[in-house]
Structure formats: structure tokens, C-alpha cells
Amino acid sequence: xxxxxxxxxxxxxxxxxxxxxxxxxxxxxxxxxxxxxxxxxxxxxxxxxxxxxxxxxxxxxxxxxxxxxxxxxxxxxxxxxxxxxxxxxxxxxxxxxxxxxxxxxxxxxxxxxxxxxxxxxxxxxxxxxxxxxxxxxxxxxxxxxxxxxxxxxxxxxxxxxxxxxxxxxxxxxxxxxxxxxxxxxxxxxxxxxxxxxxxxxxxxxxxxxxxxxxxxxxxxxxxxxxxxxxxxxxxxxxxxxxxxxxxxxxxxxxxxxxxxxxxxxxxxxxxxxxxxxxxxxxxxxxxxxxxxxxxxxxxxxxxxxxxxxxxxxxxxxxxxxxxxxxxxxxxxxxxxxxxxxxxxxxxxxxxxxxxxxxxxxxxxxxxxxxxxxxxxxxxxxxxxxxxxxxxxxxxxxxxxxxxxxxxxxxxxxxxxxxxxxxxxxxxxxxxxxxxxxxxxxxxxxxxxxxxxxxxxxxxxxxxxxxxxxxxxxxxxxxxxxxxxxxxxxxxxxxxxxxxxxxxxxxxxxxxxxxxxxxxxxxxxxxxxxxxxxxxxxxxxxxxxxxxxxxxxxxxxxxxxxxxxxxxxxxxxxxxxxxxxxxxxxxxxxxxxxxxxxxxxxxxxxxxxxxxxxxxxxxxxxxxxxxxxxxxxxxxxxxxxxxxxxxxxxxxxxxxxxxxxxxxxxxxxxxxxxxxx
Numbered sequence: 001x002x003x004x005x006x007x008x009x010x011x012x013x014x015x016x017x018x019x020x021x022x023x024x025x026x027x028x029x030x031x032x033x034x035x036x037x038x039x040x041x042x043x044x045x046x047x048x049x050x051x052x053x054x055x056x057x058x059x060x061x062x063x064x065x066x067x068x069x070x071x072x073x074x075x076x077x078x079x080x081x082x083x084x085x086x087x088x089x090x091x092x093x094x095x096x097x098x099x100x101x102x103x104x105x106x107x108x109x110x111x112x113x114x115x116x117x118x119x120x121x122x123x124x125x126x127x128x129x130x131x132x133x134x135x136x137x138x139x140x141x142x143x144x145x146x147x148x149x150x151x152x153x154x155x156x157x158x159x160x161x162x163x164x165x166x167x168x169x170x171x172x173x174x175x176x177x178x179x180x181x182x183x184x185x186x187x188x189x190x191x192x193x194x195x196x197x198x199x200x201x202x203x204x205x206x207x208x209x210x211x212x213x214x215x216x217x218x219x220x221x222x223x224x225x226x227x228x229x230x231x232x233x234x235x236x237x238x239x240x241x242x243x244x245x246x247x248x249x250x251x252x253x254x255x256x257x258x259x260x261x262x263x264x265x266x267x268x269x270x271x272x273x274x275x276x277x278x279x280x281x282x283x284x285x286x287x288x289x290x291x292x293x294x295x296x297x298x299x300x301x302x303x304x305x306x307x308x309x310x311x312x313x314x315x316x317x318x319x320x321x322x323x324x325x326x327x328x329x330x331x332x333x334x335x336x337x338x339x340x341x342x343x344x345x346x347x348x349x350x351x352x353x354x355x356x357x358x359x360x361x362x363x364x365x366x367x368x369x370x371x372x373x374x375x376x377x378x379x380x381x382x383x384x385x386x387x388x389x390x391x392x393x394x395x396x397x398x399x400x401x402x403x404x405x406x407x408x409x410x411x412x413x414x415x416x417x418x419x420x421x422x423x424x425x426x427x428x429x430x431x432x433x434x435x436x437x438x439x440x441x442x443x444x445x446x447x448x449x450x451x452x453x454x455x456x457x458x459x460x461x462x463x464x465x466x467x468x469x470x471x472x473x474x475x476x477x478x479x480x481x482x483x484x485x486x487x488x489x490x491x492x493x494x495x496x497x498x499x500x501x502x503x504x505x506x507x508x509x510x511x512x513x514x515x516x517x518x519x520x521x522x523x524x525x526x527x528x529x530x531x532x533x534x535x536x537x538x539x540x541x542x543x544x545x546x547x548x549x550x551x552x553x554x555x556x557x558x559x560x561x562x563x564x565x566x567x568x569x570x571x572x573x574x575x576x577x578x579x580x581x582x583x584x585x586x587x588x589x590x591x592x593x594x595x596x597x598x599x600x601x602x603x604x605x606x607x608x609x610x611x612x613x614x615x616x617x618x619x620x621x622x623x624x625x626x627x628x629x630x631x632x633x634x635x636x637x638x639x640x641x642x643x644x645x646x647x648x649x650x651x652x653x654x655x656x657x658x659x660x661x662x663x664x665x666x667x668x669x670x671x672x673x674x675x676x
Contacts, residue, residue: 005050014045023117057307071084074146076136077125077617080230083141083310085296085320091275094297097319098271101299103307104316111300113247114277117320118225119291120177123149123207127170130163137210141313142617168236172259178205179289182221188552190462201291212524226259244301249491249652267300278321282511282519285323294322302453323365325386327396328361330354332381335366339441341449341523343433345416345423347372349395351385356393359611361385364393369412376400378407380587418442424450437575443477444470446523450478455521456510468492478522479582481507486613511586514593515542518583524570534559535567540578542590544545593667601674602630606639611646612651621669628673636661644669 020039021557056129065423074654088094101110112267124144126134135151136144141429151157154176160169178186183201190198198204229250229647233239244250254261268274278295295530299305299317308317347366354361364385366372374399377383382402383395397512415422417443418436423432447470450459484507510517515538519527527535538556539545545567553564570576584590607625609618609632621644622632634645636655643649643656643663656663 007048011045011048011052014048018042055077075139076124076146077143078136078139078141079089079171081141082122082124082138082144083314085318086644087294087320087322088297089322089324091279092322093521094275094278094319095271097297098642101304101308101317105304108304109270110304111253112268112274112405113298113300114274115227115266115296115298116262116281116285116288116292117179117294117296118175118262119200119202119293120175121209121391123147123151123174123176123200123209123224125157125172125174127163127172128168130160132157132159140617143209143620147209150211151211154222154224156222156224156260158258161259166233167231167239168234169232171230171232172254173227173230174226174228174259176209176222176224177201177290178203178208178220178222181289186220193487204651224260225262226254227261227296229254241302241306244302246302247298247305250273250301255261273479282323292323294320296320296470298559326356328354328356329382329384329385329388329399330378332395334379335377337413338419339378339416339434339439341445342525343435343439343442345412345432345434347412348412349377349383351383354385356385361393364395366395367409369425369432370430372410376591378403378410380404380407389521400427413439434521447478447481448477448525451481451519456517457521458510459506460504460505465492465495465503477579477582477585479579482511482583482588499622511588512541514589515545515591516593518542518588518590522570524567526560526566531559531563537593540592542571546577546580554580601672602628605630605641607632607642607644608634608636608640608652608656608661609644611649613644613646616666621666624669624673642669 009094023543038544042306071259080326086097088097098110111260122138123438124138125132133148134146135148135157136146136487138144139656145449152159156196159457175368177470178201180201181203183198186204187198198207204220205222206218209216229240229244230418231239231243240250244253250269251265266277268277274297279495281292299308307316308315309315332349335353336348336350337346338346339347347368349364349366351364366377375395377395380403381452382399384399386396412432413423416436416439419434419436421439424435425432436442444467448463448466449455451458451466455481458481459523466475469484472488472492474484475481484504484622486500489495489503490497495503513521514536516532519532519535519542534556535545538565539548548568548618549563550564550568553559554561555562571580580590602625607630609621613621625644626633635650636659638659640656640659640661643652643661644665644666645656646662647652653663655661
């Protein structure tokens with residue numbers, strides 16, 4: 001058995017890793033791992049936290065729904081919450097689920113409904129008196145992002161539905177998705193426009209729904225299926241239990257009130273019938289025009305659902321059967337190196353083309369030198385590749401029985417494939433880097449990133465167009481974007497006068513983005529979305545930020561030492577100073593547009609939150625505390641200053657009392673913040 005420290009460190013490592021993957025998947029629509037890899041990590045964390053409950057924290061990904069809230073949208077609170085589902089990966093796990101259900105129901109035999117698990121974006125649509133008034137993403141399950149105008153632009157979502165005079169409000173749960181043919185056409189258009197392709201239909205749907213321009217959403221050929229319905233009467237009380245006895249009746253009513261429902265649902269008398277259905281769909285799903293990543297199994301009786309209830313993250317009356325990841329066998333014909341904008345060298349396998357999940361695969365990321373060594377991947381090896389969740393394919397394993405005798409172990413080259421500079425690998429890091437700032441590949445990737453959605457979001461300035469401009473020496477750095485000769489731009493391949501005019505308009509618009517966007521776009525190491533927000537709240541402009549040394553920066557709450565040193569180093573570099581001056585002269589706004597930080601009334605104070613706060617989500621409370629300079633921890637210790645407690649505070653209340661930690665209410669927190 002590993003020592004206690006190892007288990008604690010592994011739990012923290014998994015929590016941090018899964019939170020990062022959740023952010024990539026839900027907020028950035030840019031997953032870094034396959035669904036199968038994510039599920040494996042999650043199950044490891046869940047097992048650890050079940051065996052050692054003290055390792056679990058309120059913010060653990062094993063205890064909360066995966067999504068988050070992007071600050072560019074206003075928030076909406078779900079009633080009831082939008083929970084996620086637990087997973088089953090084989091027949092035995094479905095039978096275990098059935099046993100748990102029967103045990104909780106004191107031996108009653110449940111019937112089940114199976115529905116296809118559409119691989120899209122979960123949303124909540126609110127109708128009042130039959131009219132669509134609000135729509136929101138799942139978010140963290142309790143609070144989502146208000147995307148009303150975008151959802152109204154989807155033609156498959158009705159603005160009005162059939163209504164009963166006894167109803168006041170209806171919350172309709174469903175999935176926004178994109179058909180594969182529509183997805184292929186969207187990516188074809190993006191390639192033509194020099195834009196980055198979407199990885200899969202799910203990412204395309206999620207990215208389209210979360211745009212700030214509803215007219216763009218409307219043009220994306222999105223679709224919608226409803227699967228849940230919560231009705232409230234004229235007194236705003238839950239009314240569904242009086243109307244429906246089964247999940248099947250809910251699906252039928254959704255159809256009757258003119259909401260689109262996937263017709264592939266089916267009722268089952270027992271779990272063996274469910275298992276048969278799940279195994280059939282593992283093959284049948286390939287004939288659908290849209291992606292599904294599993295089956296949802298729901299206890300059909302509403303009475304049984306209420307008796308079974310829910311955990312903090314998922315209902316006890318439902319589970320998702322996850323299909324096995326699609327795999328294929330192919331050969332590694334070579335290993336090449338890609339140079340990223342920060343100098344990171346990423347090895348990529350060049351594969352013998354093979355058909356997988358409906359597309360021909362010829363390349364797969366190998367991540368880093370350690371990954372290659374751990375899997376012992378060699379040129380000429382026969383390998384199994386996987387494209388679970390339709391994302392970028394990865395090598396799962398090597399079929400060593402088919403290895404050639406002359407196959408040599410991979411050795412990382414000593415120099416950069418772009419500029420020939422020596423590569424370095426710092427102790428404790430997995431990546432090799434090219435440290436030459438003049439490296440052409442790094443400059444190219446930096447410009448592409450600067451213009452991308454994650455950067456300045458310059459519509460129409462994608463990799464293909466940037467490559468043309470670099471090759472013709474129209475752009476040497478990101479500053480040159482703002483002094484383009486649009487007459488020359490119009491003559492580039494696949495451009496023309498109209499496209500050049502549109503690009504000019506996009507670039508002019510991007511100048512006004514402000515400090516937060518600019519900091520993120522510059523690609524300063526360790527400065528992500530959150531770091532850019534904090535910095536832009538604390539400094540009026542980039543010139544003022546550049547005068548702050550690493551010491552001052554590291555004193556700001558949430559700005560760690562690594563980020564502080566990185567920002568100070570970047571902005572004190574002579575070349576970068578010239579670039580900033582160039583951007584200012586060209587009219588790029590370097591002033592902060594962020595809201596200023598609240599009064600720092602809680603600086604140095606540590607809080608722990610427990611229970612349900614009336615009228616305030618935990619994330620809202622955490623945001624209020626951190627904005628005022630405080631810190632939120634997951635567990636109580638002698639260093640804790642306050643326990644913020646709501647209803648059902650649990651064991652933390654007892655622990656706080658034993659340690660002499662002051663317990664406060666939401667109202668007292670607001671007093672400390674000077675808000676009441």
C-alpha cells in the first residue's frame with residue numbers, strides 16, 4: 001500500500017488535472033484528451049475519494065458537474081439543478097446499478113427507459129405562458145450562462161409551444177447538436193476562410209451556441225432534442241408529479257407540445273433487456289447522422305425517481321452506458337516534430353492512412369518524449385489508435401508482436417527542426433523547448449494564436465491566410481497585423497476585395513478589445529484566461545503593468561510566483577517593449593476595460609464554505625470572497641478564519657466548533673464585504 005502522502009498527492013493531482021480538462025472541454029470547446037482517458041482519470045479519483053473521504057473537497061470534480069461559467073455571459077440559476085450522469089462501461093456495471101436501485105426501492109422491480117445520449121451541449125429552455133423567455137447552458141449544474149438570443153436563432157427550437165392554462169412556467173432540458181453532414185460543410189467553409197477547423201460536431205455546436213453574435217449562431221445549422229420537462233403551476237410550485245407518472249409520459253408530452261424528441265427511446269421490463277439494447281446500439285449508432293456517445297438508462301417511474309433521489313453531482317435513478325472508443329490498427333511511418341508558440345516541441349506520429357470514426361487518419365499527437373518512452377513507440381511499429389469522442393486521434397498502444405527487429409527506440413533530436421537552435425528540457429518538465437526568440441516557427445505560431453479565438457479573435461484571419469502573409473513578408477510580428485496593405489491582401493489566394501474589406505473591419509474591431517484580451521493574445525507563459533482577468537483588474541494599462549516588478553505582482557491574490565516572474569520578464573524584454581510601443585502607435589487599446597477589484601476587505605482571510613446558501617451559489621460566494629482579497633479552502637484547519645455555512649452544513653460545523661473557527665452566515669459575509 002502506498003504511503004498516505006502519495007494518496008493525498010495523487011488525489012490533488014487528479015483534481016487539478018480533471019478541472020483543467022473540464023475547462024478545456026466545457027469553456028474552451030477544445031478537449032485535450034479523449035472521453036475514455038477522462039473517464040479513466042475520473043474513476044480513479046472517485047475510487048480514491050470513496051476509500052479515503054478526507055481527500056474529497058467541495059470543489060472536487062468527482063463531486064460537481066463539469067461545466068463552468070464564462071464571464072462574458074450573464075448567469076442563470078437552474079431550478080431544479082442540471083445534474084450529470086454516472087457512467088457504466090460494461091454489462092456487469094449496469095447490473096450493479098440495477099441492484100443498487102432495487103435495494104433502495106426495498107426490492108421493488110423497476111422498469112427502465114433507454115434514450116440515446118446525444119453528444120452535444122446540454123441546455124435549459126424556459127417557457128412562460130407558452131413563450132420562450134430564457135435559455136441557459138448547464139454551467140456548473142446550479143448556474144448556467146444566459147444564451148437566450150442564440151437559442152432563439154435555432155430553427156429547431158420553437159419560440160412558442162402548446163400550453164395548458166394551469167401552467168405558469170416550464171423548464172425544458174435538452175441537447176443542442178450538429179449533424180455530421182452540416183459539420184463537414186462548416187469545416188469546409190472554415191478551411192476556405194483560413195480558420196481553424198472544429199475538432200468534432202460537439203465542439204462545433206458548443207462553440208456556436210456560446211458566441212456573442214446570434215446571427216453567426218443562426219447560420220451554423222444547429223439542431224435540438226428535448227428530453228426533460230419540469231412544469232410549475234400558477235403559484236410557481238412544481239407541478240410535474242401531478243401530470244406524469246413515468247419518464248415515457250414526459251417524452252410523449254414533449255412531442256405533443258411541439259418540441260423535437262429523439263424517437264429512439266424504448267421501455268424495458270428489466271436490466272437484461274437494457275443490456276441487449278445497449279449492445280445493439282454500439283453498432284447501430286454508426287448509421288445515424290449525428291454523434292451519440294452512449295445510452296441513458298432512466299428508472300421509468302417518477303415515484304421511483306423521487307424515492308431514489310440524487311447525489312450532489314448525479315441522480316441515483318439514472319446512469320449512462322458509454323460506448324467503447326472506436327479504434328483502428330495502423331503503422332507509424334515516421335515521427336516529426338512541431339514547434340509551438342512558446343517553443344514547446346511536440347512529437348507527431350505520421351501514420352499509414354486508416355479510416356476511423358468516419359474520417360481518414362494520417363497523423364496522431366505523441367504529446368512528449370516521456371509519452372513515447374512509456375508506450376515504447378517506434379517508427380515502423382504497428383499501433384492501435386483511438387478517436388474517442390471524435391477528437392484528435394492518439395496512439396493507445398503498440399502491438400509489439402508485429403514489431404520489426406530493426407525498429408529503433410525514439411530519441412529526441414538535440415536541435416530545433418525550425419531554426420537549428422539547441423533544445424532544452426528543464427528539470428521537472430516533460431517538454432523540450434526551443435529557447436531562440438527569433439525561431440521562425442515560434443513567431444508563426446505566435447501570430448496565429450494572437451489572431452485566434454483564444455487571442456484577439458480576429459474573424460477571417462486564420463492560419464492559412466497568416467501563412468500566406470508571412471511567406472510574402474507582409475507580416476513579421478503581431479504588430480504588422482494592424483498596418484496591413486489591404487490592396488495587397490485582396491490579391492492573396494482565396495481573398496478578393498470584399499474579403500479584404502471584411503478582414504479590415506475585423507482587425508479594426510479587435511483594436512478595441514482592451515488589456516485583458518491583449519494579455520491573453522500575447523501568449524505570455526503562465527497567463528491564462530483567469531490570470532489576464534486578475535491583471536487587467538489590478539492595472540490600468542499595459543505600461544503600468546510593465547513597471548510592476550515580479551515582487552509586486554506576486555503579492556496580488558491569485559498571481560503565483562511563476563506567473564509574476566513570467567509577466568515581469570516578458571514586459572521587461574527589449575524586443576517585447578518595442579512590440580508594445582508599436583501596438584500603441586498603431587492604435588491598439590492597451591487600457592483595461594475590466595471592472596476594478598472590490599475593496600480588499602478580506603485580504604489575508606481564509607474561508608471554507610459548507611451547506612446550501614439561500615439565494616447564492618457557492619461559486620458566487622467564492623467569487624465575492626476572492627474579489628475582496630480572501631482565499632477559499634476546501635477543508636477546515638487552525639488557519640481557517642471563517643466557516644461560511646448554509647443549510648445542511650454537515651460535519652464541518654462540528655470541526656469548526658472544535659477548532660474555534662468562527663461560523664458565519666451569508667448575511668454576515670455581505671457585512672464583511674460592506675455590501676449590507
